[in-house]
Amino acid sequence: MTSAAESVLVVDGIPLQTDEEGYLLNREDWTRNVAITMASNDGVELHDNHWDVIQLLQEYYENYEIAPAIRILTKAVGKKLGKDKANSRYLYELYPQGPAKQACRYAGLPKPTGCV
Amino acid sequence: MSAVLAPLLLIAIAVCIAGIAYRIYNVLQAPVLRHIAITPAADSRWGVLWFMLIETVTFRTLFKASVPTWIFGWLFHVCLLLTIIIHGRFLSIPAPTIVAWLMPYTSIISYGLMVGLIGLFVRRLVVDRVRYISSLSDYMHLILLLVIAGAGMLLSSSDSVNVYEVTLFVQGLFSTQWPSLTQNYLLALHVLGACVLLCVYPFSKLFHGPLMWFNPTRSQPQRPRS
Amino acid sequence: MSIKPQATKHIKPHLANAEQQEALGFPGQLIDNWQEKVIDLLGEKVNGSRALQVAMDACMKCGACTDKCHYYQGTKDPNNMPVARQDLMRSVYKRHYTFTGKYLPWLVGAKELDADLLQQWYTYFHQCSQCRRCSVYCPVGIDTSEVSMAGRDILAQVGMGQKYANQVIGKVALKGNNLGLPGPALKDTLLGLEEDVLEDTGVAIRFPIDEAGADILLVTPSADFFAEPHVDGLIGYAKVLHQAGVSWTLSSQASEAANFGLFVGSEQHTREMALRIKVAAQDLGVKRLVFGECGHAWRVAQNHLKDLVQGLDFLDARYPIPQHIAEITHELWQQGTIRLDVTKNAQRCITFHDSCNVARASTLGKVKGGQYSIPRDLLKASCARYVEMPSHTTQQTTLCCGGGGGLLTDELMELRIKGAAARMNAFDEVIKQHQVTHMVAMCAICKSQFSTIFPEFGHAFDSVLSLHQVVGDALDLTSSL
Numbered sequence A: 001m002t003s004a005a006e007s008v009l010v011v012d013g014i015p016l017q018t019d020e021e022g023y024l025l026n027r028e029d030w031t032r033n034v035a036i037t038m039a040s041n042d043g044v045e046l047h048d049n050h051w052d053v054i055q056l057l058q059e060y061y062e063n064y065e066i067a068p069a070i071r072i073l074t075k076a077v078g079k080k081l082g083k084d085k086a087n088s089r090y091l092y093e094l095y096p097q098g099p100a101k102q103a104c105r106y107a108g109l110p111k112p113t114g115c116v
Numbered sequence B: 001m002s003a004v005l006a007p008l009l010l011i012a013i014a015v016c017i018a019g020i021a022y023r024i025y026n027v028l029q030a031p032v033l034r035h036i037a038i039t040p041a042a043d044s045r046w047g048v049l050w051f052m053l054i055e056t057v058t059f060r061t062l063f064k065a066s067v068p069t070w071i072f073g074w075l076f077h078v079c080l081l082l083t084i085i086i087h088g089r090f091l092s093i094p095a096p097t098i099v100a101w102l103m104p105y106t107s108i109i110s111y112g113l114m115v116g117l118i119g120l121f122v123r124r125l126v127v128d129r130v131r132y133i134s135s136l137s138d139y140m141h142l143i144l145l146l147v148i149a150g151a152g153m154l155l156s157s158s159d160s161v162n163v164y165e166v167t168l169f170v171q172g173l174f175s176t177q178w179p180s181l182t183q184n185y186l187l188a189l190h191v192l193g194a195c196v197l198l199c200v201y202p203f204s205k206l207f208h209g210p211l212m213w214f215n216p217t218r219s220q221p222q223r224p225r226s
Numbered sequence C: 001m002s003i004k005p006q007a008t009k010h011i012k013p014h015l016a017n018a019e020q021q022e023a024l025g026f027p028g029q030l031i032d033n034w035q036e037k038v039i040d041l042l043g044e045k046v047n048g049s050r051a052l053q054v055a056m057d058a059c060m061k062c063g064a065c066t067d068k069c070h071y072y073q074g075t076k077d078p079n080n081m082p083v084a085r086q087d088l089m090r091s092v093y094k095r096h097y098t099f100t101g102k103y104l105p106w107l108v109g110a111k112e113l114d115a116d117l118l119q120q121w122y123t124y125f126h127q128c129s130q131c132r133r134c135s136v137y138c139p140v141g142i143d144t145s146e147v148s149m150a151g152r153d154i155l156a157q158v159g160m161g162q163k164y165a166n167q168v169i170g171k172v173a174l175k176g177n178n179l180g181l182p183g184p185a186l187k188d189t190l191l192g193l194e195e196d197v198l199e200d201t202g203v204a205i206r207f208p209i210d211e212a213g214a215d216i217l218l219v220t221p222s223a224d225f226f227a228e229p230h231v232d233g234l235i236g237y238a239k240v241l242h243q244a245g246v247s248w249t250l251s252s253q254a255s256e257a258a259n260f261g262l263f264v265g266s267e268q269h270t271r272e273m274a275l276r277i278k279v280a281a282q283d284l285g286v287k288r289l290v291f292g293e294c295g296h297a298w299r300v301a302q303n304h305l306k307d308l309v310q311g312l313d314f315l316d317a318r319y320p321i322p323q324h325i326a327e328i329t330h331e332l333w334q335q336g337t338i339r340l341d342v343t344k345n346a347q348r349c350i351t352f353h354d355s356c357n358v359a360r361a362s363t364l365g366k367v368k369g370g371q372y373s374i375p376r377d378l379l380k381a382s383c384a385r386y387v388e389m390p391s392h393t394t395q396q397t398t399l400c401c402g403g404g405g406g407l408l409t410d411e412l413m414e415l416r417i418k419g420a421a422a423r424m425n426a427f428d429e430v431i432k433q434h435q436v437t438h439m440v441a442m443c444a445i446c447k448s449q450f451s452t453i454f455p456e457f458g459h460a461f462d463s464v465l466s467l468h469q470v471v472g473d474a475l476d477l478t479s480s481l
Helices: A032-041 A048-064 A070-081 A088-094 A099-106 B002-029 B045-058 B060-065 B067-090 B097-126 B128-133 B136-157 B163-171 B185-203 B205-212 C018-022 C034-048 C050-057 C070-075 C082-097 C099-103 C115-125 C133-137 C144-157 C163-175 C183-201 C230-244 C267-284 C295-308 C325-335 C370-382 C410-434 C444-457 C467-474
Strands: A007-011 A014-018 C216-219 C288-291 C350-352 C438-441 C464-466
Touching (some): A032 A048, A032 A099, A048 A070, A048 A088, A048 A099, A048 C183, A070 A099, A070 C183, A088 A099, B002 B185, B045 B060, B045 B205, B060 B067, B067 B097, B097 B128, B097 B136, B128 C082, B136 B185, B136 B205, B205 C050, C034 C050, C034 C115, C050 C144, C070 C410, C082 C099, C082 C115, C133 C144, C163 C267, C183 C230, C216 C230, C230 C444, C267 C295, C288 C295, C288 C325, C295 C444, C325 C370, C350 C370, C410 C444, C438 C444, C438 C467, C444 C464
Parallel strands (some): C216 C288, C350 C438, C438 C464
16 A cells, blocks of 8 residues: 555654655644754755745745635745846746745745645 | 357357447446547548548558558558358358359459468568567557468368368358368368357457547547637 | 566656545555455446546457557666556456356456556556557557546545645645635735736736636636746736737636546546636636646646536537637637747757647647647747657657656656656657757646656756747747737
């Protein structure tokens, strides 16, 4: 059988539940160290701009119960980090696995699935 | 010998006809659930009929998919059809006109039949993809056809068969008294092989030809835009 | 080039958990009498579908299909040969429902359904994108998608549903779309698009939603709201409809064109999802129903909608029910109502990827083969440099993008990449010969798949464009007609 069982991510010695793909099951479990641990497991170091994206995702999710559409996100990134960064190419530089999926995971949000 | 062959042949014919009827009934009772024609398709019943006729005669799809398989497959089917027609010589003396017209080509047609069958057999053995999907029955069908055709070729090229006698036998097959046949093991093998083929045909993959006509992907017109 | 048995045996989608199964009315885990149940359901399905019955009975093992599947081409796993994929089901069918299979199983390749074979069903019925390329080459027209759909439905009914598809179907029921995009987020997104387009073009183009009394209800894949390049296609639709002066609206209730019920072979879920669209059209009082760029949505809409939901006759019978946005754009362009200017796409050299469900399962327009000519006409009118990929990879024999049929999920990435290799070879060929810069698609799955796997083949993720993105960019917005 394919394991449908959830996995566990250990952060600061505390085991946190995630789904098979490493997304937190409970958003309340999120701390900055969760993002840092996930990123370092991927071999990624999080810089200020990464954190800005994570924060934007979380704020939007707080309001709308979903991660922002790519256009909304690029526009918000542009406002915060400068017009030259208001495009998906820049977001892919920060999050090569795709801003929606990788950044959502670090932000403790569920994975956006559908035809995306 | 006719006392053995005649009843077997009659049973085989009955099984074949009943089998075909059963299979067609079976496929017709299964509902067509959705419009699943492969597009672009014809948009009328007549258009579909024309498309199916072309497909049946030329094996156009197989040609698109694999030219070697098409060469052997088409050759085999055409030669089989002609061979069956040539067997009409045993219906009357003199032979029916169309049969008389084909008879001079009997040996080249039978060679074509063998080449087609052997080609299909070799391809099944040699191409690893096709070998992977083949089960014993796939080889057995070809061997059965090879045996029937081989025996038939030997019979027609030798003088061991009395055409007059066989014609009488065929004509009397549906009577109460079967005309006698001179003992001939090759003929017995040929006829027994044919009996097995008749029984196997409706209940095996050999029935693919008729089934194609009932396949919704082919036999449905495409959904009109109105 | 020889076969590699079991090469992709390890690739399978995540199983749906109990919650995701039960939400769709399926058992939460593998039921105890799964073997008996699978065999019963198989018999019901074969007797209940002529297409499936022919698929089980008519295969003469000629091998014509064996090298036609993009997943076989990319993986060489023999179970990805369409005939072998069918054989996983056919062997069980023969064992239980045919004379020879019952008494001489060794002769005809009949097999008992054991736990290993059940796993192979799950694995390989989820390595079929239901694109039907094999069916084009099958001398008797066997449709492997019917087999994988039936197989997936049977698996779901004994407790082995697929997480991705189940989640998507569940979200449509709850939120109205695959993504689970709630109404307020959708409205916010559309307002943002109005701002963007105004800034880019200087023209105030609206993205109306839930506006009762509009002429057209546009139903489009939710990816069009969310992802790139999909959203650029949505902007293209809005520009065309604006320029044509047609009143239209989106619906927060039917904010999804896609219908994953088809992929999992569930008539019930396919119908329920189709029904949402009818209800939205009725509630908004629209006259016409129009679909955006989504391959299988168009297949369901054009071929199945009228059978799935009765009573669409409140729509205006002067227009086809339903219509595709590309048909409308094409007609407007032919009439001269909208004008396209190739110089606006001068920086691009484009090629077109025919999406399987549009190319082989549907039609567009009134001319035969319109599903091929309509997008090409529009692209050639929008971009001076248009190039075709090799002919055995286009139109009726187009290759699947590699992510269709419910396989667009990350855990299948290895398969998606290998399955896209054939298409990427064709793309590389036209890049080398004609310096093609972009591939255009008209299906949400194709666009997402390509933007994800392009980097694996050395192309930028944004080298895939939406059909209506290219059209929208070429559209002359200055002349108000």
